[in-house]
Each structure stands twice: as structure tokens, then as C-alpha cells.
Amino acid sequence: MATPAGYKHILDNLTTAVLVLSPGLHVRYLNPAAESLLETSLTRIQDTPVLNLFVDSAQALETLHAAASNGQSYTKREAELTLTSGVHFVVDYSVSPMGAEPPELLLEVQPRDRLLRISREEDIISQQETTRILVRGMAHEIKNPLGGIRGAAQLLDRELADDSQKEYTRVIIDEADRLRSLVDRMLGPNRAMRMAPTNIHEVLERVRTLLEAESRGRVSFQRDYDPSLPDLNGDKEQLIQAFLNIARNAMEAAFEHTEARHDDEPPLITFRTRALRQFTIGSRRYRLVCRVDVIDNGPGIPPELLQNIFYPMISGRANGTGLGLSITQSIVGQHHGLVECESEPGCTNFIIFLPLEEAP
Structure with a gap:
């Protein structure tokens, strides 16, 4: 007893x-x-x-x-x-x-928070896979007729003697190339991942350097790094592209917001890293996970767009293509990670989880 x-x-x-x-x-x-x-x-x-x-x-x-x-x-x-x-x-x-x-x-x-989050993440991962299948199928259906249209325009261009008429065939060829390029971008990176030990802070510093050059000092950056984080197994160039897409969107949205409202508050982007132990991503539990927060003080994402921002061709900006976040999600997914977003006016936070060990 x-x-x-x-x-x-x-x-x-x-x-x-x-x-x-x-x-x-x-x-x-x-x-x-x-x-x-x-x-x-x-x-x-x-x-x-x-x-x-x-x-x-x-x-x-x-x-x-x-x-x-x-x-x-x-x-x-x-x-x-x-x-x-x-x-x-x-x-x-x-x-x-x-x-x-x-x-x-x-x-x-x-x-219940953890269980609700795991359930939500499983739904997000399922939606990601569904989106990838949809985009691949759509790309196949678009690229085949595009090839035929471009080939026919090239043959017609050779037969025409009048240069003024050739201008029309060249427009067809150029627009077919543009559509093909758009479809390729929707499909994401077209090369295999080159995995190697990668320091996440080197990735974020490269992104910061690029955006500082683009913004010419009009954006402030704040860094809150956990120096104890070990290297992760990843493709450094692809991760740079993934984080660059998020941070560039934040910067451009902040610029549009500042110009529209004549706001004196300068755009601020914060990079924060933390280590999470015994953390679940989707249905997999990892001993150690890197959490990266990319936070901006822009106008926020409208609630009606927030649930759909990772789908291709969805954008909250007038000049946006709606492909950057879709590509980011694809890259992070290939690293067995996950991207989430929380947003309200004045604070938008993209949260990226990346495992610091091989997938079990």
C-alpha cells in the first residue's frame, strides 16, 4: 500500500x-x-x-x-x-x-494552448501541401499551352517581312516568357536544397545588410539574438531568400503606410531568436527548435487577409505579387519548419520555427 x-x-x-x-x-x-x-x-x-x-x-x-x-x-x-x-x-x-x-x-x-496550437499547425501544414499540389498542377496546365503559343509566335515572326507586324509577335513572345517566369516563381526554388550547418544569425545579418542598402537608412533594425543557438542543418541561400521575403514585405508595407498617413514614426524591424526545448512542430516533437520572430511596426495585415496570406497571388499591397510569402512557406517547409503570423495595427510578427536537429 x-x-x-x-x-x-x-x-x-x-x-x-x-x-x-x-x-x-x-x-x-x-x-x-x-x-x-x-x-x-x-x-x-x-x-x-x-x-x-x-x-x-x-x-x-x-x-x-x-x-x-x-x-x-x-x-x-x-x-x-x-x-x-x-x-x-x-x-x-x-x-x-x-x-x-x-x-x-x-x-x-x-x-489547452499547446494542444490547440499543434492542431492548428497540423491544419497549416496540410493546407501548405494542398497548395503545393494545386500550384504544381496549375503550373503544368499553364506551361504546356504557353510553350505552344510561344513556338507558334516564333514561327510566325520568321514568316513576316514587315517589321511593324513583327512587333505584335514579339509582344506575344515576351508575354509568354513573363507568364512562364511567373509560374516558375509560384513553384518556388527550382533547385535541390544544399544542406549544410548554418548559423541563423548569419542569415539574419545578411538580410539586414541587404535591406539597409535598399532602404538607404530609412528603416531602423533592432536585433535581439540568443547567442547560445547552435547551427541548424539548412540551405543558407534559400533561408536568406525566405527571411528576405518577409522582411522586405514588412519594409515596403511600412513605407506605404508612412507615405499615406505622413507618419513621423520611422519603420522599425526587429529580429529576435530564441531556443525552444521539447517543442512540437506539426506532429513531430523535437528536442531543440529555433524560434525566429520578424516584427515590424507597420499598419498590420487586415483580418480578412491574415488567414490567406501564404496562398499564391494573395497580397495586401497595391504593387505586391503575392508570391513572396508562398515561397517563404515552401522553403521553411522543406526545412521541416513552420511559419505563423500574428498581426494587429502597429505590430506584425512573423514567427518561424526551425528544428535544430534532423527530423525524426
Whole structure:
């Protein structure tokens, strides 16, 4: 039979956050998983009201009051909780009375953010693959007749003696070449990846140097790097192109926004890198992942475009082609990574996850 010490050992090794509350809803016990989730320690909050841990907690944890008053077990799904530190997360939690009257309460908390994020990422990866298949099929159907049109225009050009008439055939040839080039860009890089140990900070510094030259000092750059990041296995030139597409879009959108509103706030692009441990990308779990944030202070992406910005030919700018982010997504996907975007007016953040180990 397990002893009380044995039960505590079991609770301390659970990945589910467990709290024991007094009938007056004061904290009596936290296991390590709860300490990690709530960003506190048992020593610090023991015998303090549990409702002090959360902002707007009276409504969010209403089931605690119900369980304490009538002795019934309750479960709440996808409850939104905000810690006093400002951290926001979504959880499922169950409250179970235990012991004699008045009962203590056993509170089990299961974070949902990670599960929801994994589900969303699997959907994104599935959409990426569907998009690639669609684009490849469309490219095949377009390039075949384009070749015939161009060939016929070349034959006709040779037969015509009048130079004024040849101008029309040359327009046909030039436009066919332009369409073929557009289709090739939709397909993304047309060469195999050349994988080698790559320092992500060298990639970002190259992007920064290129954009500083293009902007002629009109854009400010801020760097927040984690120097402990190891090299990743990647194609350096392709990664430069992927990050350049994101940062250039941010720069051009900021310029358009500044000119339209005569805003005095200069465009600012921030590059931030962090290491994430035991992180899941899609359905794969990696021991170490590099997270790169490319943040700008531009106008933001309209909500109606945000869910579709990685599709080809979707652009929020008047002179945009809508291919840059699609190509970026393709390159990052070939590195077994993922691109996400969060945007609101004044802050757009493209988040790139790249594994720092071989795919399992």
C-alpha cells in the first residue's frame, strides 16, 4: 500500500497541474507542474487565496465556488485564465471535493494552448501541401499551352517581312516568357536544397545588410539574438531568400503606410531568436527548435487577409505579387519548419520555427 509520501511522489511527477485548496479556497498544495504553469512556488503562495493568482478570476473560476458550496464535482472546458504577470492561456480544469464537510478541493488543470496550437499547425501544414499540389498542377496546365503559343509566335515572326507586324509577335513572345517566369516563381526554388550547418544569425545579418542598402537608412533594425543557438542543418541561400521575403514585405508595407498617413514614426524591424526545448512542430516533437520572430511596426495585415496570406497571388499591397510569402512557406517547409503570423495595427510578427536537429 502506498504511503502519503508515496502519493506525494506520484503527484510531483505528474505532467498535469494539481492544486489542493482549503474549503475557503486557499492554496494548500501545488505539484511542480502547477508551479511551472502558474509561474510561482508553493512556498510563495501557500495559504493565500487561489483567486489572487488570476486576473478576473471570480468569473473564470466560478466552478470553484460552486464545488465548495454544494460538494459536487465540476469540469470546465477551454476556460481562459490570465495570470497577474499578464500571461494568458486556455485550460481545461476539473474541481473535485474530497474529505469530510467542509471538503477540501482537488483542482486539476490541463493546458489547452499547446494542444490547440499543434492542431492548428497540423491544419497549416496540410493546407501548405494542398497548395503545393494545386500550384504544381496549375503550373503544368499553364506551361504546356504557353510553350505552344510561344513556338507558334516564333514561327510566325520568321514568316513576316514587315517589321511593324513583327512587333505584335514579339509582344506575344515576351508575354509568354513573363507568364512562364511567373509560374516558375509560384513553384518556388527550382533547385535541390544544399544542406549544410548554418548559423541563423548569419542569415539574419545578411538580410539586414541587404535591406539597409535598399532602404538607404530609412528603416531602423533592432536585433535581439540568443547567442547560445547552435547551427541548424539548412540551405543558407534559400533561408536568406525566405527571411528576405518577409522582411522586405514588412519594409515596403511600412513605407506605404508612412507615405499615406505622413507618419513621423520611422519603420522599425526587429529580429529576435530564441531556443525552444521539447517543442512540437506539426506532429513531430523535437528536442531543440529555433524560434525566429520578424516584427515590424507597420499598419498590420487586415483580418480578412491574415488567414490567406501564404496562398499564391494573395497580397495586401497595391504593387505586391503575392508570391513572396508562398515561397517563404515552401522553403521553411522543406526545412521541416513552420511559419505563423500574428498581426494587429502597429505590430506584425512573423514567427518561424526551425528544428535544430534532423527530423525524426
